[in-house]
Amino acid sequence: MNGNDTSLPHTDRDSPSGSPQGDLDGFLVSLGVAVEPELGELALTHRSWAYEHGGAPHNERLEFLGDSILGQAVTVKLYRDYPELSEGELAKRRAALVSTTALAEVARALGIGAVLKLGRGEDLTGGREKESLLADSVEAIIGAVYLSAGAAEAERFVLRLMETLLVDPDRFTDALDPKTALQQEAARRGLPHPPYDTTGSGPDHDRRYASRVTVDRVTGYGTGTSKKNAELAAARDAVSQLRRR
Known part of the structure; x- marks a missing residue:
C-alpha cells in the first residue's frame, strides 16, 4: 500500500490457528508498511506465550505506545472533519472509535487472531477471539509501525485501519451505550x-x-x-x- 491507499489491510482469516508462527511473515507483508520483522513478531506476542518461554519479551510496551498514537491520529482526524462538533461530542466519537469492541473488529478484519503467539492455556480458552486481547494487539501493531516507519506513516496506517469505522453511520449513534x-x-x-x-x-x-x-x-x-x-x-x-x- 502507498500513502493514498485507504483500503483495510487483511490476511486470510482461514489460516490455521494451530500454527500461527508459520503465517507471521505473510501477515506482516499484508499490512502494507515496512514493519521490522522483530517488532512485528513482538507486537503479536502475548504475555502468556512469553511466560511459557522463560519470560521472553511480549507486546505490552508496544501496546502502550500504540494506544497513544492511535488516540492522537483519531483525535486530529475528528477535529479536522467535524468543525461543528463540541468537545463533548468529539470525545464521544473518539471513545467509540478506540473502544475495545471497535478495535476487535479491526483485528478480525486483519486476521490477527490466527497469527497471535499465545500460551497454550490462553489458546485453549479462546484467546484468539477475546476482544480485549485482539484490541491490545492492534495497538501493539500500531506501535511497531511507528517505530519501524515513523510518525507520518503510522498516522496513515491508523487512518487506513479506521476508515470503515469512520464512515459507519451507526458508529456514532449512541455508540458507547x-x-x-x-x-x-x-x-x-x-x-x-x-x-x-x-x-x-x-x-x-x-x-x-x-x-x-x-x-x-x-x-x-x-x-x-x-x-x-x-x-x-x-x-x-x-x-x-x-x-x-
Missing part, C-alpha cells in the same frame, strides 16, 4: 424497557452468546463472546432498524 439508546427509543414510543433473550452455547473455554431484543415490532439480533457483548450488538441492531423506519 446502545442499550441506553434503545431504552430511549422505547420510551419515545411509550413502551417499557425492552427485555433481552440471551442464550449461551459451547464449552466453557469457548462460550458463545446470542441475544435478541424486540421493540415496536422490530427485533435486533447480536452475538458475542460474552452476554454483555451479545446484548450490546442486539441493541445496536434494533436501534439502527428503528431509526431507519
